[in-house]
Amino acid sequence: MRACEICGHRYHDRTSGRAASICPFDGGKLVPLPDPLVGRVIAGRYALLEKIGQGGFGVVYRAHHEVVGRDIAIKFLLPELSADANNRERFLREARAANRIDHEHIIDINDFGQTDDGLVYLVMELLEGRSLSEEIARAPLGLARTIEIATQCASALSRAHELDIVHRDIKPDNIYLITQGANRDFVKILDFGLAHMKGELRLTATGAVFGTPEYMAPEQGRGAPMTALADLYSLGCVIFEMLSGQPPFKGTTPDLILKHMRETAPRVATRAHGIPEALDTLVARLLEKQPQKRHRDAFHLLEDLKRISDSLPRVRASVAPDELAKTRERKRSQIEVQTPLQAPTTWERRAMLFRDLARRAHGNALPPWLAQALNDLVDSITRVREAERQLAVAAEAAATREAEIRHMRLRLGRAIDELVRDESRAVGALDELYRELGALRQMHVETETAVTRGLVALRDPSMGATVSRSLAASLHEAGQAAGRWLEAEARLATIQEEIRRREREREDLHFQVDQLKGRLGSGSAEQDHEVTALRDTTLALDRDRAALLDLTAQRAQLITQHLSQFPELRELWTGETPLQNMRG
Numbered sequence: 161m162r163a164c165e166i167c168g169h170r171y172h173d174r175t176s177g178r179a180a181s182i183c184p185f186d187g188g189k190l191v192p193l194p195d196p197l198v199g200r201v202i203a204g205r206y207a208l209l210e211k212i213g214q215g216g217f218g219v220v221y222r223a224h225h226e227v228v229g230r231d232i233a234i235k236f237l238l239p240e241l242s243a244d245a246n247n248r249e250r251f252l253r254e255a256r257a258a259n260r261i262d263h264e265h266i267i268d269i270n271d272f273g274q275t276d277d278g279l280v281y282l283v284m285e286l287l288e289g290r291s292l293s294e295e296i297a298r299a300p301l302g303l304a305r306t307i308e309i310a311t312q313c314a315s316a317l318s319r320a321h322e323l324d325i326v327h328r329d330i331k332p333d334n335i336y337l338i339t340q341g342a343n344r345d346f347v348k349i350l351d352f353g354l355a356h357m358k359g360e361l362r363l364t365a366t367g368a369v370f371g372t373p374e375y376m377a378p379e380q381g382r383g384a385p386m387t388a389l390a391d392l393y394s395l396g397c398v399i400f401e402m403l404s405g406q407p408p409f410k411g412t413t414p415d416l417i418l419k420h421m422r423e424t425a426p427r428v429a430t431r432a433h434g435i436p437e438a439l440d441t442l443v444a445r446l447l448e449k450q451p452q453k454r455h456r457d458a459f460h461l462l463e464d465l466k467r468i469s470d471s472l473p474r475v476r477a478s479v480a481p482d483e484l485a486k487t488r489e490r491k492r493s494q495i496e497v498q499t500p501l502q503a504p505t506t507w508e509r510r511a512m513l514f515r516d517l518a519r520r521a522h523g524n525a526l527p528p529w530l531a532q533a534l535n536d537l538v539d540s541i542t543r544v545r546e547a548e549r550q551l552a553v554a555a556e557a558a559a560t561r562e563a564e565i566r567h568m569r570l571r572l573g574r575a576i577d578e579l580v581r582d583e584s585r586a587v588g589a590l591d592e593l594y595r596e597l598g599a600l601r602q603m604h605v606e607t608e609t610a611v612t613r614g615l616v617a618l619r620d621p622s623m624g625a626t627v628s629r630s631l632a633a634s635l636h637e638a639g640q641a642a643g644r645w646l647e648a649e650a651r652l653a654t655i656q657e658e659i660r661r662r663e664r665e666r667e668d669l670h671f672q673v674d675q676l677k678g679r680l681g682s683g684s685a686e687q688d689h690e691v692t693a694l695r696d697t698t699l700a701l702d703r704d705r706a707a708l709l710d711l712t713a714q715r716a717q718l719i720t721q722h723l724s725q726f727p728e729l730r731e732l733w734t735g736e737t738p739l740q741n742m743r744g
Contacts, residue, residue: 162190163199171713184717185510197221197236203273203695204702205555206234206283217241218251222286227552227559232270233287237280248280255282260323262569265316265347267336270562273695276703287348289338296332296401300432303439303472305345306402309335311465312347313395318458319573321388322580323677327352328386330394331375332401373416374407378449381417389451392461396446396454403439404431408447421449438468459584507541507712514719521726533719540712547705554701558694565687572680576673583669590662597655604648610641 162171164183171183171190181190193199198221201207206223209231213220218235225232241247255272262268271283292309295301301309313335320327327334329351340346373381377393380386401407408426409419425447429440442464448454455461515534518526526534615638723729 163193164188164190182720184713184720185507201226202234202275202279202281203271203555204551204698204705205559206232206271208234217247223283225559227555231286233284235282235284239279242278242280248274251280251282261316261320261325262566262573263316263319264570265312265349266320266352267348267350268566270566271695273699276706287336287338289336289348291333292335292337292398292402293332295337296405300405301402303403303434303436304469306399307439307465307469307472309337309345309347309402310395310399311462311469312345313349313398314458314462314465315577316347316349317388317391317395318462318580319577321391321458322576322673323680325352326386326388327391327394328380329372329375330391330398331372332398333372335398373413373420374409376417376420377451378421379451381421387451388457389454392446392454392458393448393451395461396443399443399446400425400428400431403428403435403443406431424449436468436471438464438471442468456587457584459581460588462581463585463588507544508538510716511537511541514716514723517723517726517729518719520729521723530719530722533715537712537715537719540708540715544705544708544712547701547708551698551701551705554694554698558691558698561694562691565691568687569680572676576676576680579669579673579676583666583673586662586666586669590659590666593655593659593662597652597659600648600652600655604645604652607641607645607648611638611645613638 164171164185165188182188183190195211197208198210199208202223205226207226209222209224211219212222212233218237220233220235223232223234224230237248237251241251252272255269267287268285269282270285272281274280313330317327317330327349330349334349334351336348336350337345338348375394375397377390380390380393397407409416409423411419425444427440428443429435429437442461446454446461455464511534514537518530518534522530
């Protein structure tokens with residue numbers, strides 16, 4: 161990518177020609193840009209403004225969505241990794257996973273694709289905030305903030321798990337905190353690049369280990385099949401760290417994996433002061449080695465967190481000044497994003513200037529080839545303008561439909577949340593009822609045995625025909641046992657009826673959830689196909705526009721090469737004199 165020192169227009173080498181060193185429109189020197197991506201427009205609507213971050217897998221740019229008029233973030237897979245199909249697939253799975261969930265506490269990924277020159281990208285919402293790891297590094301978060309952040313994480317995971325998506329790398333670096341209204345700890349979970357979706361083919365061999373050692377569930381370390389309960393274990397490690405400032409275990413990677421697999425995690429109350437017993441128990445339950453001993457699901461965890469939150473004293477939260485206000489208000493990159501398409505009128509004026517300069521050089525006797533070249537240039541510019549109009553219409557249609565689909569998915573997702581929350585409560589109530597049923601059945605057996613002993617004593621000939629202390633004691637014990645037997649018998653009937661009612665309720669809720677998930681799934685397939693078609697149309701129009709830009713630059717270059725033979729005109733056509741003073 162090169163830029164003209166005079167007009168600022170940017171050109172790919174394919175446009176200007178690798179050997180070209182001057183702008184085809186004003187003769188300015190073309191210089192390489194420090195970052196060839198800055199100033200580029202991706203998919204006809206995302207203008208890259210500045211690089212804002214880089215990791216081991218990708219690089220992130222701030223960009224401006226030309227259709228909806230807001231800044232967004234674009235993550236590109238590093239070029240040295242994009243040649244591998246598995247790398248590309250892992251990169252793009254983040255988009256598919258996040259798009260399936262559509263939750264307020266999971267980063268929005270609105271678009272993804274690959275450019276004609278092989279750049280693989282994701283288009284995401286732009287987050288202005290800080291990672292949870294940065295916040296913990298300052299100091300432990302305290303009870304109220306920890307529970308609030310954990311509650312939001314559990315809410316996001318409950319939706320993901322219900323849609324059969326396991327994150328597999330929950331850690332403070334992947335939990336981002338932004339300011340939304342008065343809440344400066346609004347959670348966004350990032351990086352679903354390791355997420356596993358039910359029914360998806362594995363990209364690596366069975367037994368591969370995923371995740372981050374400090375937060376890795378025991379079954380994860382063993383390479384066993386992953387379930388949603390592994391995410392809950394990782395979240396338990398995160399809660400432990402928010403409260404104490406340190407994760408449960410420390411050590412080298414092999415040591416950490418072995419400790420998660422074999423050592424009982426310390427109680428968080430031994431690492432931090434003032435931890436309520438209920439919260440200490442909750443964290444210990446999340447860190448159980450056996451998955452079945454953890455919370456049944458994220459909804460159960462959510463309910464427990466809310467109960468603990470409700471038990472804490474109500475303290476009015478003080479909202480710290482928004483440290484990021486200046487960041488959000490900062491000016492965009494000093495490198496102005498300018499392309500010929502964004503200023504087609506300038507191109508028309510330049511074509512008019514070329515015609516005037518040609519007349520100055522040749523009078524009214526223009527060489528036929530030059531007259532044709534000037535007409536061809538005007539025609540190219542007209543076609544570029546029409547291509548830009550069609551591209552804007554297509555891009556707006558794609559953006560509008562994407563927003564409509566996202567709104568629908570959010571609405572269905574919230575409805576699923578409510579039903580699954582009710583189903584989870586019904587399952588919890590059933591668990592309690594079955595536990596009570598088991599205790600009552602045991603009591604029923606024990607009291608029946610005691611009554612039987614009394615009856616046997618009453619019929620024993622050795623007791624004689626008169627009442628004795630021993631007989632009275634046996635009858636007294638049998639009478640008390642009979643009373644408890646009657647109570648157990650009555651309660652058993654009540655509980656069995658309550659279990660039947662709860663089972664019907666659970667089955668009804670489960671049916672409703674399946675119906676909504678079916679609607680979401682079938683609708684998603686159709687909508688994904690529709691959006692893909694709209695995006696493909698936009699990309700095709702963008703390619704057509706790029707080809708027209710190439711053609712227009714080539715036609716302009718032909719004219720400028722000719723005009724450069726007239727030294728007396730150079731100051732005019734190179735742009736050193738303002739365009740408005742170039743006439744006549």
